[in-house]
Amino acid sequence: MPPAALLALLFFYPLALIARQAFLDDSGVANFAEVIHVLHSRFFLNALVNTVSISVAATAGCLVVGLVLALILAFVPFPGSGFIAQLIDTFIALPTFLVTLAFTFLYGSAGMLNTGLMEAFSLPLPPVDFLYSAWGVVLAEVTVYTPFILRPLLAAFSLVDRGQIEAASVLGARPFRIVRQVILPAAIPALIAGGSLCLLLTVNEFGIVLFIGAKGVITLPLLIYGKAIQESAYQVACIIAVVNIALSLGLFSLYRIAAGRLGS
Amino acid sequence: MSAVAFTGTSVMDVDAAKVRGAGSNVHFDKVSVAYGAHVVLHPLSLDIAPGEILAMIGPSGSGKTTALRAVAGFVRPASGRIRIGATDVTDLPPYERGLGMVVQNYALFPHMRVEDNVAFGLRAQGADKALVTERVKDALGTVGMSAYARRYPRELSGGQQQRVAIARALAVRPRVLLLDEPLSALDAQIRRNMVEEIARLHRSLPGLTILYVTHDQTEALTLADKIAIMRDGRVCSHGPTTELYRRPPNRFTAEFLGRANLLPVTIVEGVGSKGFATARHGDKMLTGAGRDEKTGAKSLLCIRPQHLSLTADSEHTNRIVGTLREVHWQGELTHLMLDVDGTPVRISATRLPMALPEPGATVPLFFTPADTSLVPEDAGV
Numbered sequence A: 001m002p003p004a005a006l007l008a009l010l011f012f013y014p015l016a017l018i019a020r021q022a023f024l025d026d027s028g029v030a031n032f033a034e035v036i037h038v039l040h041s042r043f044f045l046n047a048l049v050n051t052v053s054i055s056v057a058a059t060a061g062c063l064v065v066g067l068v069l070a071l072i073l074a075f076v077p078f079p080g081s082g083f084i085a086q087l088i089d090t091f092i093a094l095p096t097f098l099v100t101l102a103f104t105f106l107y108g109s110a111g112m113l114n115t116g117l118m119e120a121f122s123l124p125l126p127p128v129d130f131l132y133s134a135w136g137v138v139l140a141e142v143t144v145y146t147p148f149i150l151r152p153l154l155a156a157f158s159l160v161d162r163g164q165i166e167a168a169s170v171l172g173a174r175p176f177r178i179v180r181q182v183i184l185p186a187a188i189p190a191l192i193a194g195g196s197l198c199l200l201l202t203v204n205e206f207g208i209v210l211f212i213g214a215k216g217v218i219t220l221p222l223l224i225y226g227k228a229i230q231e232s233a234y235q236v237a238c239i240i241a242v243v244n245i246a247l248s249l250g251l252f253s254l255y256r257i258a259a260g261r262l263g264s
Numbered sequence B: 001m002s003a004v005a006f007t008g009t010s011v012m013d014v015d016a017a018k019v020r021g022a023g024s025n026v027h028f029d030k031v032s033v034a035y036g037a038h039v040v041l042h043p044l045s046l047d048i049a050p051g052e053i054l055a056m057i058g059p060s061g062s063g064k065t066t067a068l069r070a071v072a073g074f075v076r077p078a079s080g081r082i083r084i085g086a087t088d089v090t091d092l093p094p095y096e097r098g099l100g101m102v103v104q105n106y107a108l109f110p111h112m113r114v115e116d117n118v119a120f121g122l123r124a125q126g127a128d129k130a131l132v133t134e135r136v137k138d139a140l141g142t143v144g145m146s147a148y149a150r151r152y153p154r155e156l157s158g159g160q161q162q163r164v165a166i167a168r169a170l171a172v173r174p175r176v177l178l179l180d181e182p183l184s185a186l187d188a189q190i191r192r193n194m195v196e197e198i199a200r201l202h203r204s205l206p207g208l209t210i211l212y213v214t215h216d217q218t219e220a221l222t223l224a225d226k227i228a229i230m231r232d233g234r235v236c237s238h239g240p241t242t243e244l245y246r247r248p249p250n251r252f253t254a255e256f257l258g259r260a261n262l263l264p265v266t267i268v269e270g271v272g273s274k275g276f277a278t279a280r281h282g283d284k285m286l287t288g289a290g291r292d293e294k295t296g297a298k299s300l301l302c303i304r305p306q307h308l309s310l311t312a313d314s315e316h317t318n319r320i321v322g323t324l325r326e327v328h329w330q331g332e333l334t335h336l337m338l339d340v341d342g343t344p345v346r347i348s349a350t351r352l353p354m355a356l357p358e359p360g361a362t363v364p365l366f367f368t369p370a371d372t373s374l375v376p377e378d379a380g381v
């Protein structure tokens, strides 16, 4: 099967090399001492906690913002709502770090918000500095990845029979109950699919974290970069990479299962 | 179940209404609806009495659904007010109007079991558990779906889903039940059964006011106490069902409500003391039930297909002559298509002479003056 062989060569061979680097020492002998050492190290655990918590927070943010936006766009049509949906969609096409750059112009220490506030209240120092923290990363990721939730949600909402919503309304249900009991149940597969895709993308996010450059906010991809490129500690980098790959593949299978249910 | 006939008001009707909670009347007060510059409902004034079934019928696009959705609260009138009972509901959201609604495609909640679908409205209105259980049982029993309480909608046939939709609407004890083409998605056999079931349902809930929108005149004739016929966003006639059928006030009503043969005639002698006028069609003098037709006026003589006969008898004092064009045998009915001086005429008969004339033959047709009605040529058109 040449196509399968080509695929294996192109994708799985490099992954296998990484795994090999991670578990074998220079003489080609299995050496788990280094693996255990890295997995117990402070820098690794710190990065793992950062990665997971930023990813979970960003995904939660995306779910909330995406849900609210999708509900408005789908059920409270206003002039231009279709255009806005498309505009948000084009976010998917943009490089993620560009949004971060725009954020720096807006909320950075020399950004519009800070200079404006400093002028208005004659402050000596920029008052807003949330951008250079884990929260800045979360905010940028929410902005960038919300369309990934919005898109499947809008697709799911377009399939909800307007007659059901009207029936619920005549029966005495107020809008909040209709969202909870009629609309959301139809959107659960879309929420799971979009949410797991967001988790996957934010776990692996590199550009945004690097661009924000918040002190002490090191995630797994950033750590791999640092160990491999800056410290030339290849085995350490590969061990962390294996963890990162395992995490990604787990999230990816979750996404596939949910997307499969969405398609059925 | 009470033994009260579903038309007319009797003492028992009133008693049952008291027990069940009396239905409300619905009042359209010069209600108009427009989409942009497109007026789809011209100022409409109409009253549906408590416990009455009003069928609103008319061709597709005539504004029936729009009128019903204005009552439900999904369409904002451009002008006019809508009252339900003593309440002006024009500015109330749908969830505060206390109605029930059933639409063509059922609109059941697909992820809820039948019982939860039926319980939805009660829970939304904050009913306590015991009441929900009791009412759900009651409503499902009323539509004969008790055995299906644990099923999901997708596990039911179309007819069963529509029964559940009706139960869901009834469970909240609505003041008014709105039905928009409720049977149009069902096939003919099931539709006939469902019409009878809705009639039975209304006999058991005589206080329930029903607005029944349909394009099917059979459903309307079977169920309705009164009928409103819509045309191009206007009510073109409104009245008690049998009266509208027997004495259509205009051509559109005569043709839309049951098929009518309409012979163009000229009034020779106006309505006499017995309510009959003499009219001329070609060289034939005919007698027809009239209103206030003036001598010399042009009119249409409405004769229903089942009232024309190929054989004479003492009652059949009217006689015309036609040319037989086609014969359609349909089992219980046979339809004969004829041509009477250029006017197409249809006869529907259960019994015909053994030897039918061949197409092309000239045949005499007989009918009784009491079965006819003179329809003004241009009123309401």
Ligand SMILES: Nc1ncnc2c1ncn2[C@@H]1O[C@H](COP(=O)(O)OP(=O)(O)O)[C@@H](O)[C@H]1O
Residues within 6 Å of the ligand: B035, B040, B058, B059, B060, B061, B062, B063, B064, B065, B066, B067
């Ligand atoms: N949302 C809408 N926007 C614009 N026109 C509409 C809308 N809904 C209905 N109409 C128009 O209003 C007219 C009456 O429609 P409707 O009340 O649905 O008719 P019916 O139920 O008698 O078939 C039609 O001409 C239809 O095209």
Ligand SMILES: [Mg+2]
Residues within 6 Å of the ligand: B064, B065, B066, B181
């Ligand atoms: Mg309609």
